[in-house]
Amino acid sequence: MGMDRDPLTPTAGTVLLNALQQVAEFTLPLHLPAHGGGRGFPPALTALLTGPLGPLDLPELPDLGGPLLPHGAVAEAQQATARLWGSRSCWFGVNGSTGLLQGALLGALRPGQRLLCPRNLHRSVLHGAVLAGLEPIYYTLPFSRRWGLSQPVDAAWFQRVLAAVAAQGCSVDLVLLVNPTYQGLSAPLTPLVQLCHDQGLPVLVDEAHGSHFRAHAALPRDALAAGADLVVHSTHKSLPGLTQTAVLHCCSAHFSRKDLEQGLLLLQTSSPSALLLAATELAAAWPHQQPQAGRLLSCAMDRWTHWRQQLTRAGWRVSPSDDPLRLRLCTMAQGRSGLVLDEHLLRLGIAGELPEPAGLTFCLGFQPPRQALSQLQSALTQLHWPPPSPPGAGAGVQPAPTPLVARSAVPPRTAWFGPTRRLPLKEAVGHVVAEAVTPYPPGIPLLLPGERLDEERCVWLLHSRHLWQHPGGMLDTVKVLR
Ligand SMILES: Cc1ncc(COP(=O)(O)O)c(C=O)c1O
Incomplete structure (x- = not known):
């Protein structure tokens, strides 16, 4: 059942509200946030949101304070949260992981310093590099042709990355790891x-x-336990919190509190919502609310296994996952696109999380609706797609032809703000690119500002463009530096 909206009679002031109510009523949410329509909220958050909200919609009043103020309830909540997680300090944020990743970069590094980052970086990090004037060095990830998917790095791969950086005579000031991947794959972080x-x-x-x-x-070791210096958590993507909320943890003496707070200050609103911050604290405490949280995740693991069995039996190929909250159908196995599957499901009122050429990832979240699997199965049977071909057969999504380690031709900031012109992709070979080419979702750039486009990459991009062909996909032109 699709959304039934009359486009001829929009009433200013209620257009969005109406749409929101209709989407919520008629869509099966297999997307983020992870609380899944509120079913996965911790009881205290349910209680908070079912009471009158007006009186609680407050800014930084003296008793409450805010994430960057030394006194007040928010400061106390952040200290209590840091104690729970074992970090030195933490800050809540109301501009998502995006705002905190960017604030962390602005606080931790100075213009011209180098960030070693994986090619599956989220665009928020790239934008952080633009804001902070950083020089990224990009490393390529292993790629599985079987699943059409980048894989997490292991220690041997990462050793080669570090050796390649050293061989280029580069010093690095900060290393970024993205873990787990959007599709739920995790690296062994400790080594x-x-x-x-x-x-x-x-x-x-x-x-x-x-x-x-x-x-x-039974889940992979988390980044704080693995000894990371800075960690950004999304309390809406992987905890039962509200959209826009996130937490930055500082776990080592490598970075000063003052520097990090200066970075965060550059991007924080002067009126952070106390309501969102209270929800952040509740969600960030959730993993430590044992045994309830553990039980919920045990159920999530059983659910994932059950879904995989059922879907496999129905002829679908399910990608491996280290995260029971994410389930990915590998459509490439049937020679079909995850974008086409997503469009089909959306027409039937089922919204997945991450459509890609090789598959479609669903966010099962902490508590999917009871009928979710049967609704999905009945929508899938309407497709009559061929059964999956044997692993490895047929052409699939190709990995980007990028070296293990590469520096930008110019820093992203120089490219971003430089004098530019737009060229057809084919004519851009040899030029320095001045924008990111980023299908969204997943928000992972295929080409980064500051990179020089070579012939091989251009051929791959033209092929990728064909695979990503959908509204909001990719243009056939690109901005280059003059
Ligand atoms: C790996 C990764 N980091 C950061 C972000 C940004 O998170 P937020 O939407 O909370 O700003 C995303 C968003 O999809 C992401 O996938």
């Missing part, structure tokens, strides 16, 4: 962090999708 620390390199982990790992011993 990666150790490799960096052995070289005196601090580590920032974008753990937007893995803040729940702390809550169950």
Whole structure:
């Protein structure tokens, strides 16, 4: 059942509200936030949101304070949260992981310093590099042709990355790890962090999708436990919190509180919502509310296994996942696009999280609706797609032809603000690109501002463009520096 909206009679002031109510009523949410329509809220958050909200919609009053103020309830809540997680300090944020990743970069690094980051970085980090005037060095991730998906790095791969950086004569000021991936794959973080620390390199982990790992011993080790210096958690992507909320943890003496707060100050609103901040605290405490949180995740693991069995039996191929909250159908196995599957499901009122050419990832969240699996199965049977071909057969999504480690031709900031012109992709070979080419979701750039486009990459991009062809996909032109 699709959304039934009359486009001829929009009433100014209620257009969005009406749309919101209709979407909420008619859509099966298999997307973020992870609380899944509120079913997964901790009881205290349910109670908070079902009472009258007006009186609680407050800014930084003296008793409450705010994330960057030394006194008040928010400061106390942040201290209590840092104690729970074992960090030195933490800050709540109301501009998502985006705002906190960017604030962390602005606070931790100075213009011209180098950030070693994976090619599956979220665009928020790229934008942070633009704001802070950083020089990223990009490293390529392993790629699985079987699943059409970048894989997490292991210690041996990362050792090669660090060796390649050293061979280029580069010093690095901060290493970024993105873990787990959007699709739920996790690296063994402890040896990666150790490799960096052995070289005196601090580590920032974008753990937007893995803040729940702390809550169950069978889940991968979380970034704080692995010894990372800075960690960003999304309390809406992987904890049962409200959209826009996130937490930055500082876990080592490598960065001063003052510097980090200066970075955060550049981007924080002067009126952070106390309501959102209270929800952040509740969600951030959730993994430590045992045994309830552990039980919920045990159920989530059983659910994931059950869904995979049912979907596999129905002829679908389910990608491996380290995260029971994410389930990905590998449509490439049937020679079909995850974007086409997503469009089909949306027409039937089922909204997945992350459509890609090789598959579609669903966010099962902490508590999907009871009928979710049967509704999904009945929508899938309407497709009559061929059964999956044997693993490895047929052409699939190709990995980007990028070297293991590459520096930008010019810093992203120079490219971003430079004099530019727009060229057809084919004519841009040899030029320095001045914008990111980023299908959204997943918000992972295929080409980064400051990179020089070579022939091989251009051919790959043209192929990718064809695969990503959908509204909001990719243009056939690109901005380049003059
Ligand atoms: C890996 C990763 N980091 C950061 C972000 C930004 O998170 P937010 O939407 O909370 O700003 C995203 C968003 O999808 C992401 O996938």
